[in-house]
Amino acid sequence: MKKEANDIYDAIYQLVRLCPKGRVTSYGAIAAALGAKSGARLVGYAMNNCNKADLNVPAHRVVNRNGMLTGKHHFRTPSQMQELLEAEGIRVENDTVVEFETVFWNPSKEI
DNA sequence: TCCGTGACCAGAA
DNA sequence: ATTCTGGCCACGG
Numbered sequence: 419m420k421k422e423a424n425d426i427y428d429a430i431y432q433l434v435r436l437c438p439k440g441r442v443t444s445y446g447a448i449a450a451a452l453g454a455k456s457g458a459r460l461v462g463y464a465m466n467n468c469n470k471a472d473l474n475v476p477a478h479r480v481v482n483r484n485g486m487l488t489g490k491h492h493f494r495t496p497s498q499m500q501e502l503l504e505a506e507g508i509r510v511e512n513d514t515v516v517e518f519e520t521v522f523w524n525p526s527k528e529i
Numbered sequence: 530t531c532c533g534t535g536a537c538c539a540g541a542a
Numbered sequence: 543a544t545t546c547t548g549g550c551c552a553c554g555g
Contacts, residue, residue: 426552445537449550457550462536464552469536482537489536 426456430464433525437479440507441523442515444483451525466492478502485518 433448445461461480468475469492478499482488490499490513500510509516 446539449537455551457552458537459535460537460551460553465536467553477536480536483539487536492536 426452426460427464427467430456430461431468431473431475433529434465434468434475434477434480436525436529437476437523440521442479442481442485442503442508442518442521443523443525444481444485446483447522447525448480451529462489465489469493476502479506479523481515481518485515485522487513487515 429452430448433451434443437443445458448461449456449458465475465477465480466489468477477489478493480489487499487503487510490496493499500513503510503515508521515521
């Protein structure tokens with residue numbers, strides 16, 4: 419059997435790439451935008467691979483449902499995620515996106 | 530092939 | 543209010 423699950427990663431990468439600057443999205447939202455066929459955990463797993471593969475995917479704009487930077491530790495440097503977010507105008511405090519609902523980008527709705 | 534793990538989410542106690 | 547469990551899908555050993 420061939421593992422063509424790579425297509426799922428590609429779908430996630432494209433969706434994250436569509437995320438506009440200054441906005442953030444959640445793993446569950448991405449999974450839901452893809453049809454909720456893939457679990458939200460898969461999105462995080464894809465992000466891990468994306469960071470590892472140096473892909474052009476703004477994984478720093480992807481946070482969990484709480485708006486918390488759960489995956490910041492998986493970046494090259496734990497502070498890079500917050501740095502990138504603040505560089506785009508997003509306030510981050512205590513590893514959590516401030517006004518998360520305001521900067522939240524709903525892929526399924528905006529697309 | 531089977532088991533365990535993971536950057537999650539939602540419901541229940 | 544907080545804490546725990548179960549479920550979701552894909553990947554590695």
